[in-house]
Amino acid sequence: MVIHFPSNLNSKPLLVKLFLFFTALSNFVYAETTIYQGDLLHFINDPAETDNSHQYIKDGGLIVKDGKFAGIVSAEEILSNHRNTKIIDYRGKLILPGFIDSHIHYPQTGMIASHGEQLLDWLKEYTFPTERKFSEKDYAKEVAEFFIEQLQKNGTTSALVFGTVHPESVDALFEVAQRENMRLIAGKVLMDRNAPEYLRDTPESAYTDSKNLIERWHNKDRLGYAITPRFAPTSTPKQLMQAAKLLDEYPDVYMHTHVSENKDEINWVKSLFPQAQSYLDVYNLYGLNRDHSIFAHGIYLDDREMKSMAMVGSALAFCPTSNLFLGSGLFSLTRAEETKVDVGLGTDVGAGTSFSMLETMGDAYKVIQLQKSTGTNIKVKTLSPLKAFYLATLGSAKTLDIDDKVGNFEIGKEADFIVIDLEATDLMKFRMESAKSLEEKLFALQVLGDDRAIHSTYIMGEKK
Incomplete structure (x- = not known):
């Protein structure tokens, strides 16, 4: 781990030194590449205009670096190519853009x-x-x-x-x-x-x-x-x-x-x-x-x-x-x-x-x-x-003309995303057991879901 400090650090008062140290440390941690593993869904086009509207990866990995999306990988790729990468395990949950x-x-x-x-x-x-x-x-x-x-x-x-x-x-x-x-x-x-x-x-x-x-x-x-x-x-x-x-x-x-x-x-x-x-x-x-x-x-x-x-x-x-x-x-x-x-x-x-x-x-x-x-x-x-x-x-x-910055998981976009628990309530869990497709699960979620279904919210890669 290499943390960069100002060249004139030695001339700073102790409290300033401590502040700069922890700021640099937090910046280093924030810059760490992290993979969020779960079921991934995002949209690339309007479903009313094309059948090629969305990307759904069962048990995939969403790569986030420096507060931006850096790619999507499969579970197999996580195991083979990202053994040393930090992984947050949300398997069994749905990860969506915010x-x-x-x-x-x-x-x-x-x-x-x-x-x-x-x-x-x-x-x-x-x-x-x-x-x-x-x-x-x-x-x-x-x-x-x-x-x-x-x-x-x-x-x-x-x-x-x-x-x-x-x-x-x-x-x-x-x-x-x-x-x-x-x-x-x-x-x-x-x-x-x-x-x-x-x-x-x-x-x-x-x-x-x-x-x-x-x-x-x-x-x-x-x-x-x-x-x-x-x-x-x-x-x-x-x-x-x-x-x-x-x-x-x-x-x-x-x-x-x-x-x-x-x-x-x-x-x-x-x-x-x-x-x-x-x-x-x-x-x-x-x-x-x-x-x-x-x-x-x-x-x-x-x-x-x-x-x-x-x-x-x-x-x-x-x-x-x-x-x-x-x-x-x-x-x-x-x-x-x-x-x-x-x-x-x-x-x-x-x-x-x-x-x-x-x-x-x-x-x-x-x-x-x-x-x-x-x-x-x-x-x-x-x-x-x-x-x-x-x-x-x-x-x-x-x-809102911000689709160049947010809205899906495209590489380089700001890492605003959410993790949804499809079994957040007893009724949702019971209903999901009989859901046979992604669309059926999504429909049940939009009808039965509320804030209880939001497991986690991330803004620029930071959990809130």
Whole structure:
């Protein structure tokens, strides 16, 4: 073992020497090559587009070095070529890329499971009063700590996150995510009308605050920034133009907002923006529908709107759990596939009722099943378990334009992965005994699984 120290180490005080020694030692240990042995599954293509969509290795070895994936080997290769390599034994368990949540609100963690309203009333009754508290940095930091812990506990290693209107809320979240070395994208909410005065900013403060946050956090370590209008009704045209100005000035930042979630919301948008042909057209008019734009929900988008998104490279976050909880409607994954719009999976906590992407996949299946009895003209395809797990991993990575960094086990990508116990509960164990194929096991997992099934979560090769 060779550990490199600074050439002037002898001139350092004792405490500094000790610090440098343990830092170098930890860096050496971290750089060690490790093989994680178990059943490996990751996706290389969309299962809706090709049969060659995934790679599954029964009892394989996932090689990790310096926090990056360095290859996949068989059990035989482990025995013959890697006898001296450190091996972590997860045989009998399933190793997957970390889940990627494409839409979630961290300030709504404390109001999850709030009863009884649809979207607009729910915002007034629960969301706005809760978000008021995030003007206090200490409170925001406390919630951010719990939020990140819940993501990791549920196997989510990356996420696109709403803050509140307060810059302090974003600082608090990024500080925790940076400490945890997570790949996380977030932004301050822009909201200068149709909201309580205590949650409003102005077009000018929205621009200035967002610009300062971008300069402070965007592309720092594994963090990214998203310009975040809450939704069209809570921003004036002037504020939307300021958002577009920021996107022009910082072309690699994201735009994150909501679209076509609720019928009353859509009618409200029509009354506020009579010049727009549709809800999405509001964002078109103000230059916000573009590459790196992610829109949550999109339940009532028509083919013309979907094609507009595909043309510019924007994407959708499918949030089945919250759509069911608020009674918003049923998202058409089939229409998105046919119009070639990228789709990721989002929990949408706190309208979503779980941090678990497994539970979210289970609800996605139900949402699509319900569409078969609605009389739609679109031929609805049942959600396959392979497609569900694709949406939660590589699909969401593509949606967030981070698939060059995470989403599968390709060599050189960041080593965010999870270990799943398929027998985490008595019921799961009993069901798995009769499962005859990989797809049957995955389907049982997405229907019966929750945080108890997440045995371990690794971020950049570090166990959390």
